[in-house]
Amino acid sequence: MQTKIGIIGGSGIYDMDGLQDAAWVTPDSPWGTPSDAILTGTLNGVAMAFLPRHGRGHVHAPSTVPYRANIDALKRLGVTDIISLSACGSFREDRAPGDFVLVDQFIDRTFAREKSYFGTGCVAHVSVAHPTCDRVSDACEKAGRDAGITIHRGGTYLAMEGPQFSSVAESKLYRAWGCDVIGMTNMPEAKLAREAEICYASVAMITDYDSWHPDHGAVDISDIIATLHGNGTKARDLIARLPALLGADRAPCPHGCDRALEHAIMTAPDKRDPVLTRKLDAIAGRVL
Structure with a gap:
């Protein structure tokens, strides 16, 4: 199987030197229109796909990002591994603005978003006990350290609904829960990537200390x-640095991310909604 790396990030992330055969494409998705066209190309011999999460010019708020369409579109393009890059606040003094954190856990406090491809007519339950892929996170860690970035391995991401930032009381509560960073976009993105059987890694790029820090107001x-x-x-x-680390040829994920639906679908074949199953052709076609 060939590797295709999907990058979900903000403006400027997709402006990559050395990207060959670059073209903006918009795959048709039954889940709606993605945030923007997707920039495809080849970087150092590995296929790439760059998706501006909020759209170029930042037109989507965190709550209105079309998460299901985005992941479905990347799946239709053949993306095997997603690296999510997002700006975050920090709850830890030793994780400072300018540092990166490789997230490995989430607490999902969002409430206004569609969080699954499955539902009435085709019910499925996937495990997100370990919502990020260690193999892809390993590559991100090495790439970050080789680039001279201060990068912390492991951390819990508190996903808030937004678009407002936290009150001081909320910020202190999340800090007391043991959270490391706070952001507005990795949920339901990580859950949907798991349903789509795509390996997912989250790189939190710290910009500030949220509102708990006594010097934040200054x-x-x-x-x-x-x-x-x-x-x-x-x-x-x-x-x-990721193409050289992940390689052009891809073996099955040792952690099973690409087989997450193996035993997840609960609805009997004769009870499945044909309209919904047609929409699931890219996401779950392997097992349906």
């Missing part, structure tokens, strides 16, 4: 913007 917005731009440069350096 931080100038220009400092945060400067950190955002700096993080974008680091992210491109990390991405540029």
Whole structure:
């Protein structure tokens, strides 16, 4: 099987030197229109697909990002591995603005989003006990360290609904829960990637200390913007190293991410809704 790396990130992440045969494409998806066209190409011999999560020009709020359409579109393009890059706040003094965190757990506090491809007429339950892929995270860690990025392995991401930031009380609560970073976009993205049997890694790019930090109010917005731009440069350096680490030829995932639906579908074949099963052709066609 051939590797195809999918990158979901913000503006500028997809502006990669050395991307060959670059073309913007928009796959048809029965789950709606993706956030934007997807930039496809080849980087150092490995197929790539870049999806601007909020759309170019940042037109989608976190709650209105078409998460199901995005993951379905990447699946239809043949993406095997997704690296999610997102700006986050930090709950830890030692995880500072400019640092990256390789997330391995989530607490999902979102409430206004469709979180599954499955439902009435075709019920499925996948495990997200370990929602990110260690194999892809290993590659991200090495790529980050080789690029000189301060990158922390492991952390819990609190996914909030937004678009407002946390109150001080909320920020202190999430910190007391043991969360490491806070963001608005990795849920339901990670859950949907697991349903689509795509390996998923999350790179949290820290911009600030959220509202718990006693000095947070003194931080100038220009400092945060400067950190955002700096993080974008680091992210491109990390991405540029991934093709050599993940390789063009892909073996089955040792953690089973690409077989997540093996025993997940509960609805008897004769009870399945044909309309829904047709929509699931890319996501679950392997097992339906």
